[in-house]
Each structure stands twice: as C-alpha cells, then as structure tokens.
Amino acid sequence: MNSIVNFNKPYLTGKETTYIEQAVQSMKISGDGMFTKKCHAFFQEKYGFKKCLLTTSCTDALEMAALLINIEPGDEVIMPSFTFVSTANAFVLRGAKIVFADSMPDHPNMDVSLIEALITPKTKAIVPVHYAGVACDMGPIMELAEKYNLFVIEDAAQAIDSYYKGRVLGSIGHLAAFSFHETKNVISGEGGMLVINDQRFIQRAEIIREKGTNRSKFFRGEVDKYGWVDIGSSFLPSDIIAAFLFAQLENIDKIQAKRIEIWDAYYKGLESLGLEGKLGLQLMPTYATNNAHMFFLVLKNQEERDALISFLKARNIHSVFHYLSLHKSDFYQEKHDGRILANCDRYANNLLRLPFFYELSKEQIDNIVESIKSFFSE
Numbered sequence: 378m379n380s381i382v383n384f385n386k387p388y389l390t391g392k393e394t395t396y397i398e399q400a401v402q403s404m405k406i407s408g409d410g411m412f413t414k415k416c417h418a419f420f421q422e423k424y425g426f427k428k429c430l431l432t433t434s435c436t437d438a439l440e441m442a443a444l445l446i447n448i449e450p451g452d453e454v455i456m457p458s459f460t461f462v463s464t465a466n467a468f469v470l471r472g473a474k475i476v477f478a479d480s481m482p483d484h485p486n487m488d489v490s491l492i493e494a495l496i497t498p499k500t501k502a503i504v505p506v507h508y509a510g511v512a513c514d515m516g517p518i519m520e521l522a523e524k525y526n527l528f529v530i531e532d533a534a535q536a537i538d539s540y541y542k543g544r545v546l547g548s549i550g551h552l553a554a555f556s557f558h559e560t561k562n563v564i565s566g567e568g569g570m571l572v573i574n575d576q577r578f579i580q581r582a583e584i585i586r587e588k589g590t591n592r593s594k595f596f597r598g599e600v601d602k603y604g605w606v607d608i609g610s611s612f613l614p615s616d617i618i619a620a621f622l623f624a625q626l627e628n629i630d631k632i633q634a635k636r637i638e639i640w641d642a643y644y645k646g647l648e649s650l651g652l653e654g655k656l657g658l659q660l661m662p663t664y665a666t667n668n669a670h671m672f673f674l675v676l677k678n679q680e681e682r683d684a685l686i687s688f689l690k691a692r693n694i695h696s697v698f699h700y701l702s703l704h705k706s707d708f709y710q711e712k713h714d715g716r717i718l719a720n721c722d723r724y725a726n727n728l729l730r731l732p733f734f735y736e737l738s739k740e741q742i743d744n745i746v747e748s749i750k751s752f753f754s755e
C-alpha cells in the first residue's frame with residue numbers, strides 16, 4: 378500500500394520560527410510591527426501595488442472592501458456563483474443583494490459576456506474571482522465599471538503572482554483581496570491582504586482597519602493624538618503572523634517555480650486522457666498566466682467524478698471536489714432570482730482537484746497519473 382497523499386500539505390521554508398522568535402523578542406507583537414512593514418514593502422516593490430494592508434484573512438479584506446465602497450442595504454453586487462462563501466458574505470453583511478453570474482462554458486471563471494445584462498441602477502460593484510489563480514477577462518470588466526460607474530473588487534485569494542495581459546492580478550480593480558490561508562500558494566496559517574489601487578480609499582482603509590481610529594496617522598506623527606473618526610473594526614494581524622508570512626515571501630520565486638513544475642508534470646501525464654476526451658483539463662485563456670494554484674479535472678458527470686474520488690481514495694490519494702453553487706445554497710436559494718446557472722452547477726458537480734503542494738514528489742505525481750489512467754481503462 379502506498380502512503381497517504383493528502384490533498385494539501387503546508388510548506389515551511391525553514392525561516393518561519395526564526396522570524397517569529399525575532400518578532401517575539403522585539404516585544405512588539407501587535408499589528409503593524411516590523412514584519413508587517415516588511416511584508417507591505419515586499420508586495421509594493423515586487424508587484425507595484427499602490428498600497429497594501431495585511432489583514433487577518435481574505436474574508437476580512439473583502440469585508441473591508443464592502444465598507445470602503447459604502448455598500449448599503451439594497452445595493453446589488455455582481456459576482457460568480459462558483460466561489461467561496463466569503464466573496465458573497467462580505468457584501469451580504471452590509472445588506473447587499475448578490476446577483477450571481479454564471480461561469481464560462483470552458484472555465485469556472487465568471488462569464489464576462491453575461492455581466493452587462495445583470496447591471497441595474499442599484500448595481501454598485503462587480504467582484505471577479507480569479508479561480509485557480511487564472512485571470513478573469515479584466516479588460517471588459519473594467520470597461521463596464523467605467524461605463525456604469527461601478528467599483529471592481531478582485532477576489533484574488535488564489536491569484537498571487539499571476540497576470541492578466543502582463544498586469545499583475547490584484548492591481549487592476551479599485552480594490553483586491555488576497556489570502557494566505559494554509560491552502561494557498563504562500564501562507565501564514567490564516568491571513569490576508571487588502572490591496573488599494575484607487576488612491577481615494579487609502580486613508581479610510583487605514584482607519585477602518587484600526588477600529589475606526591486615525592491611529593496609523595498618529596504613529597507616523599501626522600497627528601498629535603488619535604481618536605474615533607469613522608466606523609471600523611480590528612482587521613490587522615499580529616506581527617507574529619506577518620513574521621511567518623515574510624519567511625514565505627522571501628521564497629516566493631522558489632515556491633512558484635516548484636508549483637509550476639508540479640502543474641506541468643500533471644498536465645503532461647494527463648494530456649493524452651484529455652485529448653481522448655475522457656476528461657477536461659484546465660484551459661488557460663491567452664490573456665492569463667498560470668500561477669499553479671490548483672490542478673483540477675472536469676469529469677463527464679457527478680457520478681463519474683465521485684467514482685474517481687473513491688477510486689483514488691482506495692489508493693490513498695485524497696482528491697476533493699470544490700464549491701457548491703452559492704445560488705443554490707440553503708442560505709441564498711430563496712433570495713436568488715431563479716436564473717439557471719448551468720455552467721456553475723456543472724463545475725460544482727463535475728470538478729475534481731488533485732493533491733497539490735510544494736513537497737509533492739515526482740513519484741507521487743506519477744502514481745496519481747497512473748491511477749487516473751487505470752480508472753479510465755477499467
């Protein structure tokens with residue numbers, strides 16, 4: 378029997394505990410300490426993001442975005458139904474109505490050609506989700522935003538180090554949210570980041586993140602006392618979390634190179650099954666790069682997908698399905714306007730994700746590929 382191949386295994390670069398020790402020794406372990414500043418600077422320098430603010434999660438970064446664009450009860454927000462609950466919840470918390478758009482026929486990302494028909498006078502924002510780290514077609518989305526005066530918030534939770542027509546994801550919308558959850562490419566356990574590309578939001582983002590106070594200004598010496606100036610909450614992580622994250626960031630190029638190697642090995646191994654029409658492999662739009670966040674397959678139907686999961690499980694390989702359609706969820710189905718989102722439902726039923734992590738070995742990949750081949754030949 379082969380040893381168990383889990384779906385995910387967090388990768389440690391080796392420096393995490395060293396930096397955490399340094400953060401602890403510095404006796405400044407609340408938010409916005411030395412390592413938080415290092416992380417902000419790293420992102421702003423490497424990717425040219427205008428302003429970065431670490432948050433306790435991507436969920437929190439999305440909630441900050443909803444606060445920043447002043448979502449009010451009755452406002453409408455357009456987003457894919459094939460996404461994580463937090464994408465929607467962040468706006469629902471502020472009273473928004475979610476208008477779900479279907480996925481593309483050949484990729485789980487939102488079908489941009491459907492968006493304009495969903496825009497009403499109440500629409501306030503579009504939230505594209507870069508599924509598997511693959512860019513949504515941002516050009517037409519930004520044009521619609523301009524035409525109808527809407528905000529664009531990129532859910533870039535999975536999209537670190539990925540590009541759309543040469544522009545890094547997270548830098549295109551007015552705001553963007555990243556995740557450093559242990560299942561993502563670069564991790565801090567729990568953790569996230571808000572990226573602010575529109576200058577107008579920078580000052581208020583700092584205030585909302587610091588419980589509605591102008592404390593950030595105070596620490597920079599720009600005001601001589603700080604107080605309550607707006608609504609807000611506590612969205613900033615401890616510097617201990619940032620210390621962990623910084624160790625990861627120092628190795629981001631190495632992490633990405635290795636993940637792309639793994640992705641390519643899977644693709645090469647499974648390409649023939651794709652060509653034979655036995656399964657769907659991930660399509661890369663010409664405008665997108667691959668950040669190797671995920672390797673997924675699309676099977677013919679749910680029965681076959683579930684059978685493959687069981688088949689692999691019997692061989693100690695843990696593959697998993699992904700999102701259930703949000704428009705059909707217990708919480709939202711009554712609120713959804715009834716449109717059928719067939720592509721979204723198809724990905725909910727037929728998509729399968731293979732084990733994917735830094736330390737996945739060539740032998741393990743070969744074993745997984747061979748197992749999938751024997752599933753189809755039996």
Ligand SMILES: *Cc1c(COP(=O)(O)O)cnc(C)c1O
Pocket residue numbers: 433434435436437460461463464506532534535555556557558567568569
């Ligand atoms: C992981 C993920 C989130 C949530 O990230 P957290 O950091 O766990 O809050 C949100 N949206 C998408 C698309 C994700 O993949």
